[in-house]
Amino acid sequence: MTMNSHRVLPFILIFSLILILTVVGPANASSDFWVSKANLPVGWGTRPSIGPIGKAVTVSGQIYLFYANYTYLYDASTNTWFSKTSMPTQQSNFAVAACLGKAYVFGEESNEAYNPATDTWNSIAPMPTPRSNMEANAVDGKIYLISGLLPQDGHPGPTMSNVNEVYNAASNTWTTDAPIPTPVYNYASAVVGSKIYIIGGDAVSGYADGVAITNPCNLTQVFNTQTNSWSYEQPLPIPLANSGAGATTGTFAPTKIYVFGGGNIGDVYNFTQIYNPDTETWTLGASMPTARFDLSVAVVNDTFYVLGGYNDTYSTPINEQYFPSNYQANNQLTSPSPSVPEFPAWLILAVTILMFTVIILKRKYRMKRFYALTNKAFAIGSNREKLRLITIKTIVNRVTF
Template sequence: MANLPDGRLVSWSAFLAEGFVPTPGNYTVSAVFNPITGEFFDSNNSAHDMFCAGVTLLEDGTVLATGGNSTVRYSSRFNLDTLQWESTAPMNSPRWYGTNVTLGNGKVFSTFAQGAEEFGEMYDPVTDSWVNLPGTDMRTLSVEQAGVNARSNDMGTGQWYAYMHVTPDGKVYHPGPTETMHLFTTEGQGDVEQLGPTPLDRKHIQYGTSTNFSPGKLLVTGGEDLTYIPNGATNEAMIVDLTTAKPTARKIDSMHRTRAFHNAVVMANGEIIIIGGNGNGILFNDEDTRLDSEIFNPDTETWRLAQPISVPRNYHSVALLMKDARVISAGGGLCGEGCYVNHLDAQIYTPGYLLNQDGSLADRPEITELPDAANPGEDIQLQTDHEVSRFTMIRLAGTTHGINTDQRFMDIEFSANDNGSGYTLNLEDNPNILIPGIYWVFALNSEGVPSVGAILKIKVLEQ
């Protein structure tokens, strides 16, 4: 699933609506959903089986889906004008369960995946072309993943989606799910540096989440270590600081619940909500489901339980922030027609910041004027209908299997204009922090109530 700039969402499954086929079918069931009207319409891809593809959003907000089922090299973009999928240049290697990450220059680094060569490749959306980066050696990841897959356990085969994040100096950091952390360079032929094991007790944290919740800061949560006896999910969490000379990771207080297959979403106020997952870590299984949500406060580094979901959201579930600052949690299953863990529905969470103490909807500020686009480091003018005390921005995102390399949250420095007419916002000047793409800008009043997100495109800086 992925955000569209106007607030709609595009979702997709596989060759079938409720299941997948073992060999690529060159077709994907897809639909666009309007959360305001509740309307759907089909946007099926007739040329690419995107089951378990890599996903990321480009500078113009276009969704890029790469690889997928078994031996797929195909790549597709979701056209924002026609609201249909269209083919792009195929990758050099097939990539199943691969992770994509958009870089500060607008290109996409496609990484570690089943079926791929032992290195990454990079996509240039301007030239619609792929180039191999043989220096981004991923053999350590492959060896450690193979060791996990070789273990005898009843959890199902380990999968390859890697946690990948752009660092403030333009490199790509890998904090899991394999044991050894890495730092990749994507310039020239590419390069890699091993950074040692994570500080977590369980080292192979598959089916967890990794979230960029502040410039240069990551929150890694949950998952399971298939080599660990007894099997099952963990509630461990760690924070990674990417602003140091080399990324540093430290354990923090654990979540209230053990979770695998959950989702993590940064909300308009910078807190992170954790939704769903199960405790047994078994694929296509709703037993031991975690219905309680929980919220992480990055200022205090503490957890609190939040409103529960009523439908299990486990393997293949997704969750995203929406333009109106609510959170959608959807899907799960895809194990064949009639399978009991298939959940072809969604729930929407209304955060407390949108409510008065009596539970009624709070009055919201409104952004009435904002430029369409800006460069990193630019000062922009913004108008609101009421006085506000905080501005935040969050990059629109695509997600699959709990992996979301797109979402990036930051507070915006600002000042009220002397003439009493609006505000001047001072945008972050580092394009490796303010990654090119479409962002929603939120204005929050003194009570912490956010506006609906206003669209701002951050452009690739001209070299």
């Protein structure tokens, strides 16, 4: 008796298709994802008094991290850190921005510029209003220092400034633009086109005995550098301070703003909140693998490097790279590396068919021997034994075919 191979072949093909889809997966995944990278060269231990574990900025495609008075270069192409010339002045809670091929550091103590081409530092004109716990954002050769904390000078509570001061990198001079409507500090910020987005942060929520009480807010305050005017847009879904943010350019991923992490001691978050400035809507992305606050964000080719921060009372040297949804490199959608080796579909199909062919031939050979033995026994057996053999053959036929 021969096997009905035409009844088995469809099952082979279905199994092969399932195997191909499982192992190979979709060729162009469009979901966002995270990748672990080389840890920061600093960032271990308890929370220091110098504030956040550094501030990072991208200059000419390279990431520079400034921490206390240290300067580090991160080469994203080799996933390697290098030490560079230290900052002249050790500072904390400062702001950094890249402009005209240099990195600029703005703090209460001093303002300094770093030239990556020569690995040198020089002092620049001081801020008219010294502040801390703010961000610096560059637009068209100018750097905007918005709001932040004024020096405490013995004040019992936080004193915020609403000032919006503008540094001209070419002329090394300062001017003043329209003040922010709601002063904040420890906020996140990003630039899209000619607009600066001030997102969340700590804002005054009340007073007790004349002392300001601050809490994380959900405001999205937008400054238009061309019209020198402010507006409010859709607020954050989750009020946060001490977050980090950056924006895609539209080159490799759709233009959006991404806000990562945030919180404080006792409340640490791993949220990825995504803002579409065209539709003024918020969505949530893939959560950070490591929840953190006081982190820093650098953007390279529309991917985000989320660096350092605190996972509660302890600082962390974590460096994680985020790929937005629909990220395309060289006109190809990028997806995370599969956890199993990726083989061509034709090879998997061929191996699967070969495997089942061997199984079928092996079973066919065994069944041929079975029938030969049963036929021999049938020829010499009694009627009762013949009846038993007929019953066995019937059962085998039903099970096998």
